[in-house]
Amino acid sequence: MNAHKDIAMPSEASSDQRGRQKLDRETVNTLVVFGLSIVLIVCSRFISPALGSWSQVLTVLILASFLIILSFGQGLVILIGGLDLSIPxxxxxxxVLTTTWVGTSDAGVWYMLPAILAICALVGAVSGIGIVWLKVPPFIMTMATSIVVASVALGYTSGTPRGGSPSALLWLMKAWFLGVPVVIYFTLAFILFGWLLQNFTALGRRLRALGTNRNAALIAGVSVNRLELVPYAVSAACAGFVGMMLVGYSNGATLRMGDSYMLPSIAAVVIGGSSILGGSGTFIGTVGGAILLTTLGTMISAIGLSEGWRTIIEGGIIVGALLVLRGEFLTHIGNRMLTRGK
Structure with a gap:
């Protein structure tokens, strides 16, 4: 028996060491992303004194709240090795459903808004069914879902969405409490919820295991097929809720209100340290990525660059951030520092 223990101990030690290395890498990624965000905010003062002010920081956080909530769902999909292109x-x-079904009347708002989220989640689950049981690649399936949903929305509104925002959403997006917008308190609560769910629940551990090794998760008794539907349903519900938030923010809806969020939702997750192949990543890192991208977008808008230059600069910084934040790069830098120390 002692011999068996001696044989098992090195394997367990190496497994723990790999886990600590992975945790340390994710922690470093998160710290670097938040550090870059702070540097950008400080440097923005050189562009315009108003950019680094407290009011501007609050504005950045309000704008980042959309991307943070959106990226939570996208992050769960990426965690299992998938991709959701139906977000817009x-x-x-x-x-659109919020403005047309609820509008400014507030009649039944407390059951209509959850019903709309349930419809969005159902659409996401349909995408998951196509991916899991019909074996359609996530890229193709979610893109097809996006086209169908966009076409339905176009036909339903006849090209012009009507209606305004219910007062509950206006309060969420416009009200202040103790000198801070209410939506920031809500976003902090959402971040805490997402962090706990992804890191300290059985669902979060199973999703990570599914993304790391599907066959191993299957052997361990995880109901892989049903589990794979969850991230797509959650991602769709998050996207639907962001649509509601945008209605409260602008007091209306448009047919292209989600177009600018697809690529940033992916970039925030990957910049935050998640592997695009699945199996690794933290929601806190994703939050940092969302704040970084929002700060960058605010600075570019302040400079007054054209949309073309803005896209080029954003793309270049995203690629640069991905190169810098890769685990291999950080490991290489760490090894070089250790070598010089010797």
């Missing part, structure tokens, strides 16, 4: 259409669906 689901944002539009959530916004």
């Amino acid at each position: 259409a689901l944002i539009t669906l959530g916004g």
Whole structure:
């Protein structure tokens, strides 16, 4: 028996060491992303004194709240090795149904808004069914879902969404409490919820295991097929809720209100340290990525660059951030520092 223990101990030690290395890498990624965000905010003072002010920081956090909530769902999909390209259409669906079914009357708002989120989640689950049981690649399936939903929204509104925002959403997006917008308190609560769910629940551990090794998760008794539907349903519900938030923010909906969020939702997750192949990543890192991208977008808008230059600069910084934040790069830098120390 002692011999068996001696044989098992090195394996367990190496497994723990790999886990600590992975945890340390994710922690470093998160710290670097938040550090870059702070540097950008400080440097923005050189562009315009108003950019680094407290009011501007609050504005950045309000704008980042959309991307943070959106990236939570996208992050869960990426965690299992998938990709959700239906996000823009689901944002539009959530916004359009909110203005047309609820509007400014507030009649039944407390059951209509959850019903709209349930519809969005159902659409996401349909995408998951196509991916899991019909074996359609996530890229193709979610893109097809996006086209269908966008077409339905276009036909339903006849090209012009009507209606305004219910007072509950206006309060969420416009009200202040103790000198801070209410939506920031809500976003902090959402971040805490997402962090706990992804890191300290059985669902979070199973999703990570599914993304790391599907066959191993299957052997361990995880109901892989049903589990794979969850991230797509959650991502769709998050997108639908962001559509509601945008309705409260602008007091209306448009058919293209979600177009600018698809690539940033992916970039925030990957910049935050998640592997695009699945199996690793933290929601806190994703939050940092969302704040970084929002700060960058605010600075570019302040400079007054054209949309073309803005896209080029954003793309270049995203690629640069991905190169810098890769685990291999950080490991290489760490090894070089250790070598010089010797």
